[in-house]
Amino acid sequence: MSAAASPALAAFIAEASARSRRQPEPADCVLALAPLMLELIAEAGTFLEPQHFRSSEAGYSRNLVFDAPDASLSLYSIVWLPGQWTPVHDHGSWGVVGVVEGLLEERSWVRLSPDRGADVDIDLARGGTILLPRGAVTSFVPNPDHIHVTGVPADRGRAVSLHLYGRTMSDFNIYDVGARTRRRIRVAHNES
Numbered sequence: 760m761s762a763a764a765s766p767a768l769a770a771f772i773a774e775a776s777a778r779s780r781r782q783p784e785p786a787d788c789v790l791a792l793a794p795l796m797l798e799l800i801a802e803a804g805t806f807l808e809p810q811h812f813r814s815s816e817a818g819y820s821r822n823l824v825f826d827a828p829d830a831s832l833s834l835y836s837i838v839w840l841p842g843q844w845t846p847v848h849d850h851g852s853w854g855v856v857g858v859v860e861g862l863l864e865e866r867s868w869v870r871l872s873p874d875r876g877a878d879v880d881i882d883l884a885r886g887g888t889i890l891l892p893r894g895a896v897t898s899f900v901p902n903p904d905h906i907h908v909t910g911v912p913a914d915r916g917r918a919v920s921l922h923l924y925g926r927t928m929s930d931f932n933i934y935d936v937g938a939r940t941r942r943r944i945r946v947a948h949n950e951s
């Protein structure tokens with residue numbers, strides 16, 4: 760669907776684009792966008808359609824909601840079935856996440872080795888966990904990278920979340936904690 764099909768989504772896209780252009784510093788950008796995501800969650804029923812709730816037993820599903828023509832902004836709805844988790848990853852981008860349904864869990868990993876931009880000799884330690892119920896908003900920035908695992912434990916219900924990124928999110932960095940490495944991978948999504 761096009762963003763214009765829902766006034767609430769169209770307004771969010773227009774305002775998010777304007778604010779992100781005004782705030783080139785990622786930490787300022789997510790400060791400006793987090794309140795917009797809070798409002799967008801309340802309006803999710805006006806623009807999320809059945810295709811945005813697609814899920815798969817094979818893993819969490821990324822459903823495209825909006826992709827800016829200049830690739831400066833993208834919005835996905837992600838559907839997490841019980842027991843589905845991301846790998847340990849970072850995005851190389853800022854991001855703002857809002858939970859529409861269920862309880863989403865984000866487990867942090869902390870880089871102990873200096874961040875030299877290298878993809879080897881990376882030492883990570885487990886950090887804390889954040890529980891995000893419906894209505895919650897979280898955000899992250901790169902440099903230093905926000906390294907995390909997101910998902911839903913097997914004993915909880917389905918979660919659905921909205922993810923806004925500062926670029927088309929077609930790839931991200933995944934970490935092999937034991938091998939102390941990271942690599943860039945392409946990630947698939949369902950078209951709108």
Ligand SMILES: [Fe+2]
Nearest residue numbers: 848850907909
């Ligand atoms: Fe993430």
